[in-house]
Amino acid sequence: MSQTDQAVPAGHVLRYNFKERITHWVAAGSYLYLLLTGLAFWSPWCFWIAVMLGGGQVSRMLHPWMGMVFAICVVIMYVLWASHMGLTENDKKWFKEVGYYVQNEDEKMPPAGRYNGGQKSLFWGFVVCMVLLVLSGTVLWFTESIPWSLRYLRYAAVLVHASSALLTIGLFLLHVYMGVFAERGALDSMVHGDVPLKFIKRYHPGWYEELTGQPASPKK
Amino acid sequence: MSQATLRVQKISGHAGSVPGDDAQREYAVCKLIDTTTCIGCKACEVACMEWNDLPFGQTVFDNTYQTMPETRWNYWNLILFNEHEKEDGSLMWLMRKNQCMHCADPGCLAACPSDGAIVQYTNGIVDFQQANCIGCGYCITGCPFDIPKMNPKTNRVFKCTLCADRVSEGLEPACIKSCPTGCLHFGSKEDMLDIAEKRAKQLREHFDFPSAGVYNPQGVGGTGVVYVLHDATKPELYGGLPSNPSIPWSVKLWKGPLKWLGNAAMLGGLIGLVVHYLRFGPKEREETIKEAHEGAEP
Numbered sequence: 001m002s003q004t005d006q007a008v009p010a011g012h013v014l015r016y017n018f019k020e021r022i023t024h025w026v027a028a029g030s031y032l033y034l035l036l037t038g039l040a041f042w043s044p045w046c047f048w049i050a051v052m053l054g055g056g057q058v059s060r061m062l063h064p065w066m067g068m069v070f071a072i073c074v075v076i077m078y079v080l081w082a083s084h085m086g087l088t089e090n091d092k093k094w095f096k097e098v099g100y101y102v103q104n105e106d107e108k109m110p111p112a113g114r115y116n117g118g119q120k121s122l123f124w125g126f127v128v129c130m131v132l133l134v135l136s137g138t139v140l141w142f143t144e145s146i147p148w149s150l151r152y153l154r155y156a157a158v159l160v161h162a163s164s165a166l167l168t169i170g171l172f173l174l175h176v177y178m179g180v181f182a183e184r185g186a187l188d189s190m191v192h193g194d195v196p197l198k199f200i201k202r203y204h205p206g207w208y209e210e211l212t213g214q215p216a217s218p219k220k
Numbered sequence: 221m222s223q224a225t226l227r228v229q230k231i232s233g234h235a236g237s238v239p240g241d242d243a244q245r246e247y248a249v250c251k252l253i254d255t256t257t258c259i260g261c262k263a264c265e266v267a268c269m270e271w272n273d274l275p276f277g278q279t280v281f282d283n284t285y286q287t288m289p290e291t292r293w294n295y296w297n298l299i300l301f302n303e304h305e306k307e308d309g310s311l312m313w314l315m316r317k318n319q320c321m322h323c324a325d326p327g328c329l330a331a332c333p334s335d336g337a338i339v340q341y342t343n344g345i346v347d348f349q350q351a352n353c354i355g356c357g358y359c360i361t362g363c364p365f366d367i368p369k370m371n372p373k374t375n376r377v378f379k380c381t382l383c384a385d386r387v388s389e390g391l392e393p394a395c396i397k398s399c400p401t402g403c404l405h406f407g408s409k410e411d412m413l414d415i416a417e418k419r420a421k422q423l424r425e426h427f428d429f430p431s432a433g434v435y436n437p438q439g440v441g442g443t444g445v446v447y448v449l450h451d452a453t454k455p456e457l458y459g460g461l462p463s464n465p466s467i468p469w470s471v472k473l474w475k476g477p478l479k480w481l482g483n484a485a486m487l488g489g490l491i492g493l494v495v496h497y498l499r500f501g502p503k504e505r506e507e508t509i510k511e512a513h514e515g516a517e518p
Contacts, residue, residue, distance in 0.1 A: 040333070041333040041356065042333070042479070042482070043235075043479065043483070044233045044234050044235040044333070044335060045235045047233055047235070047333065047334070047335050050354075055354075056333075056334045056352070056354030057353075057354050057355060057375065059354070060354040060355050060356050060375075061355075061375070102496070102500070103500060104500045104501070104503050106503060140356070140357070143356075143357030143358075143360050143361060143370075144357050144360055144369070144370040144372075148290075148366045151361075151366075151468075154360070154361040155361065155468045155469075155470035155471065156470065157361075158331075158358070158361055158470060158471060158474045159470050159473060159474055159478070162474055162478055162482065163478065166482045166485065166486070169486055169489075170485065170486075170489055173486075173489050173490060173493060174489075174493075177493045177496075177497075181493075181497055181502060182497070182502050182503055183502070183503055184502050184503070184504055184505075185504075202503075202504065203503070
């Protein structure tokens, strides 16, 4: 993750190297497939999606394999990023003031580091949901092999799989909204890898101070 | 299985109305199995295999007369044998022909996500349409009787059709036709319940079975297959027939409240984000970002 991994324009810092970016986008692609086929299995009103994607049989066959791809990506992202994602006292303060963040009054927020409390929570949310989805998904994958005496596994799996999938949908919506719409430049950083210092100063003042040794905002 | 000329009143995984719903006089059919006159001859097993033209599989010997431990995707009709020791120490053979119960409120159909893979005809028969089956196995989770079984080669689920193809032509199911003792009956639900109750009364009053009764569990809205049992208080003795079956509560929760909560949350979240964008917008507008990308130092 050092800045020497790839050339970045002057005044920019490398935030995501190639390995991180490709992992993120493979995860994104597999998640999208899982979301679409999952919605098709979730509600009759969405079953047409499975038809569009090659039919219910094909969707049922590929969904678990795509789930494996997504799970492996999450594991890689865990290895890459978990060390940055520890929730600190500062993050707790950040969450207390999150109302200001929602109203775009970021100057009233405690300064966020490389990742803010919301981003860290999103990361952990996806990690926990991935584990639940893989466990319940394995039961659903091999439903017919589960003996009648262990049928409670099946009963638990349908609930756990649906609930944790719903949770990830909430996280996913927030993630896309923040990354594409609310925080302009964030999507760019995941595509090209680098972010301008100005972006860091604006959204991650704590990290800015770490990088430059200068305060991100004039003392009030 | 069959593409019978029967009208459909319930469809799995289906959005919108159902063509046959409310289109016909209510006339539920029913199979009556009198376990007290069953001799375990397995003629019904053979007739089922013959009529439905099912491929043979190996039988499994487990020191009883039972053909195999449980029904299979290609073996829909299985007599379960139980050597029951009565309180006085004497033995009694309990034999129950096991197959799909054709629930009025079918758990398989409730759990199925695939449009038209499971249908219920207006006469009450629950039928799998393998052409529409996607092989997810949710019906296996939804069934309280452990009946739907998956063909591992084609990933499609099969079970007893109550010979919907024969019934639609005015014939009785193949198993009924083959029964040599007359322990199997077929007719309207009303008639079958009437015969069953009379037989149970007879068993209580004239034979030594004070607890004899009819098995028509209300937890699944009643069934299209009803049993007369020597002891209706202990259906479990008959190869694990559940005493009070219902659609598993987790399946009901999943297909009911969780679904509506989830849908509301997903739609609400989406609307919330749009409203937030219109009210507060992005944290920085385009022009600031463009400047930033030129690498301009603040």
